[in-house]
Amino acid sequence: MCEMNPYLYGEIIPSTSIGEYRLGIKLNELLNGIDVEYTLKKSRSNTFTHVVDIEGMSFFFDFSTELLIQITVSSGYKGKYKGLIGIGSILIEYKDQISYQLDKEDNDCGLFLPNAPGMWIQTAKWGDDNAPIELISVNKIHKNW
Incomplete structure (x- = not known):
């Protein structure tokens, strides 16, 4: 069990x-x-x-x-950002509610949310907002976008 x-x-x-x-x-x-x-x-x-x-x-x-x-x-985590996106979510489904863009300096499929500095998202396919989210990270060290 x-x-x-x-x-x-x-x-x-x-x-x-x-x-x-x-x-x-x-x-x-x-x-x-x-x-x-x-x-x-x-x-x-x-x-x-x-x-x-x-x-x-x-x-x-x-x-x-x-x-x-x-x-x-990562996998198994059920919590969400703003009650909307979490592990397994497809970002494109939330494009009207959450702004995001590709982090061109990140080679790990990273997307960031300009209105949420200190958070980045990794999808199953590089830069593909139609692929499921695999990782979500929060940190205090973030780039000035």
């Missing part, structure tokens, strides 16, 4: 949080607050030092401060 995890249903808020998890918290604060199974990976990247994975979510921490700088949701 599959147990429902309430953290999988939180709202996606650009530059701020996904569900109960807020950007800017310390690594130990997150680990002490997680009551589900997780994996912790140490990275050799100059950008982030630890990655914590739980079902449907990944947390990336800054190399020097160990503060949470990015949250990415």
Whole structure:
């Protein structure tokens, strides 16, 4: 029997949080607050030092401060941005409600929402707004579009 995890249903808020998890918290604060199974990976990247994975979510921490700088949701996550788009959504279906465009500097199928800085979306096919959304990330570090 599959147990429902309430953290999988939180709202996606650009530059701020996904569900109960807020950007800017310390690594130990997150680990002490997680009551589900997780994996912790140490990275050799100059950008982030630890990655914590739980079902449907990944947390990336800054190399020097160990503060949470990015949250990415993937398959299994049920929460949405503005109650509209989430994992598996097709962006083109919301073109009248949400403005978005291709991030030409991103090679990972990235789309961004000009009215929601600090949030990016990856679809199953590069730059295809008719392909299902596979990843949604929020971060405090964003480009000036």
